Amino acid sequence: MAQTYRIFMVEDDRNFGTVMKAYLEINGFLVDWIKDGLQAYKRFTENDYDICILDVMLPNTDGFSIAREIKENSPETPIIFLTAKVMKEDVIEGYSTGADDYITKPFDSEILICKLNAILNRHMRDQEVETKEEYKINEASFNPVLRVVQYKNDEYKLSPKEANLLLLLCQSENKVLPRETALKQVWGETGYFTTRSMDVYITKLRKYLRDVPGVEIINIHGSGYQLRTTNPV
Template sequence: MSSGKRILLVEDEENFGSLLQNYLRLSGHEVDWAKDGTLGYSTYVNGSYDVCIFDVMMPNMDGFALTEKIRARGSRTPIIFLTAKKMKEDMIKGYQVGGDDYLNKPFDIEILLLKLDAIFSRQGQGQAEKQEDRYSLGNYAFEVKPRLLHFNNGTKKLSPKEGALLELLCKHLNDVTPREKALIEIWKEDTYFTTRSMDVYIAKLRKYLKADPNVMIENVHSSGYALYVRD
């Protein structure tokens, strides 16, 4: 489990916030807790964090508005939303304003810890493996900006959507890329037709990557897709 990370928790429920802060600290993390969105924003501006955990429904400034203000500063700090709201529209809005993941209350604390570990793992992989917008995927190399997928002596030029989708999968390497997040970021809407379109592009990427059996894109039931690279 990753340890020694700095987490900003913004949660207005006193008992739940205290419980969550204690759990995260027991897991080895340093946690600052703000009890509404306005305090959360000032705490964020005056600190430095590896990840943020925001409740959605809060007084003064809700979690979505807080995220918009933080993203407007150019920040790319990962943000996880916690909410009792389970409408699909709320989940979509969370991704639209710049959230990275979503947990519906009540939830198992172990699930949150696993999500945090996945984020910290990706951050470490990004430092170690990503060089000038280039990802190493088994026997493949993917250059993000020119959208070039290299394998042995061959190179495939990807379409804009193929490139954007593969980049998003690479950012979540060995972890789930939420379907809703991909649809909102790349297709700009989550509908039946855009979902079917994404399935077609996933099939294309699988075809491009099939020459290396250690590289695979798997369906994750009711969640999305995961790009795995086996050692």
């Protein structure tokens, strides 16, 4: 089954945003459309996204600031600017934020889809180069490239953050994974809200592994978490 990608789109023009969202969804993408630039980064942290499409001209803020915030805390997330700002200095600033492309309006919608797919495919290949291993968690298996946990006839598709967190736990199996290490590597920052978010993700991972004999994820008070595996009797 083909991969379904989730797009984080920031666009304050309601007419253009409505058309863009519908067009992207017709082409098989899932789209979360954010109209308020000031709330953009907060909304970004509430989900896992495969790519961002950002307008530049937004009320009370701008797309460059949003891009920098995203890249600072989630550097692996691809970004495309889709904007009416065509000046050379704007294009340069857009790329300086770490964006993968800068597309000016008006544009060819079919070319946009081609660029989205090219960036996403390249991004997925880069991830596969970094990690190709499969981890055994007693009788379960975890494929960090496909982001899949499998146990007997059950198969769970993990979000990017869930997979990254489980990968860190597997790499430190039966050892303590420091909370700060996980927060910085998966979320890019430490803080109250990211800590609470990680607790939610740990609960999800426990649910995926709850039926696997001899496997548990333990909260080490004041330190972090431990993926503990023991030989089931």
